[in-house]
Amino acid sequence: MASAEIAVDRAALFEFLTRMGDNTLILGHRVSEWCGHAPVLEEDIALANTALDLIGQTQLWLGLAGEVEGKGRNADALAFLRDAAAFRNCLLVERPNGDFGQTLMRQFLFDAWHHVMLTALTKSADPRVAEIAAKAVKEAAYHLERSSDLVIRLGDGTDESHARMQRALDDMWSYVGELFISDDADRAVAAAGIAPDPASLKPEWEAIVSEVLREATLKAPTSAYVHKGGRRGVHTEHLGYILADMQFLQRAYPGATW
Amino acid sequence: MYAQLVKSEGMKSAAELSPEERAFQERIDRGEKIEPKEWMPEGYRKTLIRQVGQHAHSEIVGQLPEGNWITRAPTLERKAILLAKVQDEAGHGLYLYCAAETLGVSRDQLLAKLHDGSMKYSSIFNYPTLNWADIGAVGWLVDGAAIMNQVQLQKTSYGPYSRAMIRICKEESFHQRQGYDIMMKMAQGTAEQKAMAQDALDRFWYPALMMFGPSDKDSVHSAQSMAWKIKINTNDELRQKFVDQTVPQAEYLGLKIPDPNLKWNEEKKGYDFSEPDWSEFFEVIAGNGPCNKERLGARVKAWEDGAWFRDGLLAHAEKAEARRAAARVAAE
Ligand SMILES: [Fe+2]
Ligand SMILES: [Fe+2]
Ligand SMILES: [Fe+2]
Numbered sequence: 293m294a295s296a297e298i299a300v301d302r303a304a305l306f307e308f309l310t311r312m313g314d315n316t317l318i319l320g321h322r323v324s325e326w327c328g329h330a331p332v333l334e335e336d337i338a339l340a341n342t343a344l345d346l347i348g349q350t351q352l353w354l355g356l357a358g359e360v361e362g363k364g365r366n367a368d369a370l371a372f373l374r375d376a377a378a379f380r381n382c383l384l385v386e387r388p389n390g391d392f393g394q395t396l397m398r399q400f401l402f403d404a405w406h407h408v409m410l411t412a413l414t415k416s417a418d419p420r421v422a423e424i425a426a427k428a429v430k431e432a433a434y435h436l437e438r439s440s441d442l443v444i445r446l447g448d449g450t451d452e453s454h455a456r457m458q459r460a461l462d463d464m465w466s467y468v469g470e471l472f473i474s475d476d477a478d479r480a481v482a483a484a485g486i487a488p489d490p491a492s493l494k495p496e497w498e499a500i501v502s503e504v505l506r507e508a509t510l511k512a513p514t515s516a517y518v519h520k521g522g523r524r525g526v527h528t529e530h531l532g533y534i535l536a537d538m539q540f541l542q543r544a545y546p547g548a549t550w
Numbered sequence: 551m552y553a554q555l556v557k558s559e560g561m562k563s564a565a566e567l568s569p570e571e572r573a574f575q576e577r578i579d580r581g582e583k584i585e586p587k588e589w590m591p592e593g594y595r596k597t598l599i600r601q602v603g604q605h606a607h608s609e610i611v612g613q614l615p616e617g618n619w620i621t622r623a624p625t626l627e628r629k630a631i632l633l634a635k636v637q638d639e640a641g642h643g644l645y646l647y648c649a650a651e652t653l654g655v656s657r658d659q660l661l662a663k664l665h666d667g668s669m670k671y672s673s674i675f676n677y678p679t680l681n682w683a684d685i686g687a688v689g690w691l692v693d694g695a696a697i698m699n700q701v702q703l704q705k706t707s708y709g710p711y712s713r714a715m716i717r718i719c720k721e722e723s724f725h726q727r728q729g730y731d732i733m734m735k736m737a738q739g740t741a742e743q744k745a746m747a748q749d750a751l752d753r754f755w756y757p758a759l760m761m762f763g764p765s766d767k768d769s770v771h772s773a774q775s776m777a778w779k780i781k782i783n784t785n786d787e788l789r790q791k792f793v794d795q796t797v798p799q800a801e802y803l804g805l806k807i808p809d810p811n812l813k814w815n816e817e818k819k820g821y822d823f824s825e826p827d828w829s830e831f832f833e834v835i836a837g838n839g840p841c842n843k844e845r846l847g848a849r850v851k852a853w854e855d856g857a858w859f860r861d862g863l864l865a866h867a868e869k870a871e872a873r874r875a876a877a878r879v880a881a882e
């Protein structure tokens with residue numbers, strides 16, 4: 293257990309863990325905004341369930357991040373008391389919900405990455421990371437199965453559902469590439485065998501996504517432009533509002549127990 | 551309750567019953583369960599549809615006041631608990647729509663009636679959740695009142711409804727405990743938290759008492775529903791039980807029930823308490839509660855915005871079926 297920590301820079305490991313935990317936190321927040329507003333009751337249930345899984349994973353990733361950091365911050369302190377620039381989630385997960393098609397496409401593109409990533413992490417040299425991944429990967433597999441299925445059915449549904457899903461894909465596409473760009477922190481944790489190099493996940497992600505899009509009769513955009521910044525703390529305007537909501541009580545009543 | 555002011559169809563005297571109706575009543579009196587395929591009087595079926603439908607609508611509209619605080623829950627743990635609770639409520643809606651379907655009415659038909667205002671949901675969900683303690687108060691008082699009603703309904707005569715109640719009750723008691731736990735934290739917290747807790751109790755007390763509906767001791771509708779065991783206790787009996795259970799819990803929290811007339815009555819071994827303002831209740835039922843427009847508006851918007859989604863899934867299912875049929879023909 294200690295060996296992995298010795299072999300890698302603590303700051304790089306903290307960076308990696310907050311990237312994992314902030315992704316699930318912010319996506320969980322976005323998904324939870326649907327509660328009670330979904331197009332059918334089954335989706336209300338499924339979305340609440342997805343959000344619940346993501347918040348549960350957040351507790352584990354950020355809990356470990358706080359431990360690794362060693363400054364006495366727990367998962368709640370990291371979630372509720374950091375400002376936007378300290379958040380490390382990718383830009384994709386902070387995209388607004390839009391219509392249900394946008395929410396679903398965002399989820400699918402993320403789930404495909406998440407599943408590939410977590411599968412790799414189950415073999416992490418850090419047993420704490422491997423343990424979290426082993427639990428999370430089962431949930432992510434289910435999320436991916438669901439979102440793939442719905443993308444296919446709606447892509448190959450009516451003209452309107454097809455058009456909406458294509459528009460959602462076009463809108464979300466340029467926010468995905470960021471997940472496959474490696475920086476120094478990524479290289480450090482990869483060198484220590486803790487996590488895969490992000491770039492190495494791309495072929496498998498592409499295989500999953502292209503197969504689903506083919507069945508869904510949707511076309512991947514040809515533009516290669518990639519929006520980036522979230523993973524190093526440069527976010528879109530949306531994150532500030534998410535945090536204003538999420539952190540309100542902790543900020544307004546500092547030191548209270550809930 | 552979750553089902554308030556449910557009109558029952560035709561109360562007949564024993565002499566007026568047809569042989570079939572008499573045999574049916576005897577089965578109920580013996581404590582037998584009525585199952586979907588079995589004969590039942592039309593009035594029994596219609597009354598149950600109204601009651602189960604209203605109950606189902608209450609569960610799904612009930613997602614909204616609590617959903618209002620999911621994104622602002624103060625800790626990850628509280629957020630997870632609240633998400634799980636709201637998910638449970640949607641699940642309760644699902645079981646209940648399924649129970650209603652066994653009576654020959656589809657979920658879409660019931661939803662159409664909710665959306666056009668011809669079917670109601672519990673008055674309680676037309677009140678706002680204004681501070682975090684409201685989430686505690688809802689679990690403690692609203693789920694608490696719901697349990698009071700649903701525990702007795704486990705013994706209801708209609709099999710599918712009774713079984714739905716048994717499943718639902720287990721989850722509702724979790725909700726109530728979790729709500730009480732939030733209240734406890736708030737009541738033992740900072741002065742500001744205590745004030746929020748008291749404010750929540752002040753605002754939710756009377757609306758919670760209204761959940762049981764106005765006194766029905768002289769109501770023919772209730773008498774018929776009770777004869778059919780669609781309703782087991784009167785509204786007043788349940789309200790009394792609820793007050794008797796809740797007052798000591800409020801005392802334990804160190805909170806004050808907003809009723810100057812509340813006092814123990816040794817003779818009846820229960821509390822005397824003030825009636826809620828029934829004119830307010832009827833206004834809320836008529837659509838004039840503080841959140842009626844938002845609540846129903848949110849449900850209608852979700853339904854309308856989701857039309858393309860539902861149509862898309864249906865179209866896909868038809869295409870897939872056509873492709874399977876074509877493949878079968880090709881294979882022959
Ligand atoms: Fe419920
Ligand atoms: Fe409830
Ligand atoms: Fe509940």
